[in-house]
Amino acid sequence: MTTARQVRQLVRPLLERHPDLTLVNSRTLMLVPIAHVTREIWIDRTSSALYFTPQWTLNPLFLPYVKPITNAGFCWEYIYRSADIDGQGRGWCWDDPDMPKEFITKTERVIKLLRSVDTLHACRSLTEAAIDYTWGKDCFENLVYDIAMGNLNLARCWWQEVKASPELQHLPQEGPWRTWNLRIRSLGKPLMDDNRAALAAILHRWERENVACAKVEAMWAPTPFPLEEAG
Template structure:
């Protein structure tokens, strides 16, 4: 099993050499600054306790379905060592027993992960990165594309995406417990979107973001900022 002690030892050098990362959760490092989009590195346990996987995640904190400290994110990608495959055919894993593990992890974060995270520092760059990824439709469904289109000021595109899916969203309807919050938020979206009420849409996304962040470990690091369409206005 991947333990807190193992993770603490693994990330020690990375944290001591960088003021860009904070360790807010047991197995997750957060990249600063934290604004509309959270960028995280997760050390994930495997069924075989000798191994773990390393992934980075993007989470739109303003999204209707964001749970920033309870879920791993809206988009993810693996990082691994191409020169060291401890489990051939079993996935791109890292091995706790590897004597060069800490050095390899540090080098991977410094040379691969941090440069990528620095390139997606705002809502627009994060969305553009996801849109350019081959598996964007698998992990980033129509509803997320609606909300991100609004955040970027692409209102016509957002309406075109919303209309074919709008009918089932009726305010006050009770759905499954785990989906209720997400459903209720989507119900709030249709009216201001179709009326092109941009002030109401901005207020809605800001409210969701605040609700998603407040009371969590990342709140002290969160920096509320305007959305791209507010700046353009």
């Protein structure tokens, strides 16, 4: 398995060149400061000790879940190696002496891209223009997203679909799905009342809780949502 020491050695040149980049844990690089979306580069382990799999992702922090964001949010993409002289793909192999140099080159391109998406609008524009897998595939996520963006007329359309969804017909007795269900329900009244302040307070609370669970408070910069700026 890929070790924390291997990762630290691999990413050291990146950390030295980019003061807005930090190694959050043994495998995750983040651009800081963090606002509503984390901009991450993962150095994932594989089943082989010889290989690792790097990828980047944008993760929203204001969704109504009860655990920190750990999976793809807006989008995620693998960072691929260049083909060899025979046109065959190459993996990220620790034993390959050419690997570290190519990793730095490819990752710096990703850093430049991630640095350019420093607002909620920019994150969404990137995913809509270039990424096949985007956050906001279902009515629940679209509801929260459009509230955050201040698109309340559209959010009210999503709310009608959410209310009719099987997931909201019954309230779970306990567990994280009950919490999620109650949080989704809590959006209804302020949304229909056009109460932007109440909606913003809800999203800020969820974001604070996700930030605390993810243990990135020191890198987080609380920021108004477009919802508040449009009001």
